[in-house]
Amino acid sequence: ELAKLSYLDQGPLLAVEFLNKNGIHLIIEPHLNHTYLDGASMLLADGTPVLALTLRYDRLDNFWFVLFHELAHLVLHLSNDTSESFLEDLDSKSDKTEEREADRWALDSLINPEIWKTSGLNDKSDYADIKNFARNLRISPSIPAGRLAKETGDYRKFSKLVGNGKVRSLFLQPE
Secondary structure, three states, rough: OOOHHHOOOOHHHHHHHHHHHHOEEEEEOOOOOOOOOOOEEOOOOOOEEEEEEEOOOOOOHHHHHHHHHOOOOOOOOHOOOOOEEEEEEEOOOOOOOOHHHHHHHHHHHOOOOHHHOOOOOOOOOOHHHHHHHHHHHOOOOOHHHHHHHHHHOOOOHHHHHHOOOOOHHHHHOOO
């Protein structure tokens, strides 16, 4: 259900409301200067789950992936351990099992792995292919475009579909 909110223009705002109504506090912060922090996940002393996302990157693909990565830590690693927390710089390569598991869970939750495998999307795909795939799944085209960029290492080819400049304006007031 949450991934389907990405299909809507106000999807990130609706994700906050959806999670809050389901007992998960989601906090959105501007980029924290001099840090590489993308997100965090933890449990409060009473067991209430808290996720925090920074808007270090103002892209929809990044918002949805970081959100699902942090949710993965809640589902897979935190359960009832209020002493554990995860602070993320998703640009850095980590060999930690928990990070690889969270990445996989996020990818698989955003797009079913069997559907992705049979999609035919690759570095030769065009914008129409990606848009049609996303429309059929009722998700933002930023999600498959961002995934292709990551998998192919070509961050320029699908850059017009990743939702540049579409997140901060939803959450931050102009100064």
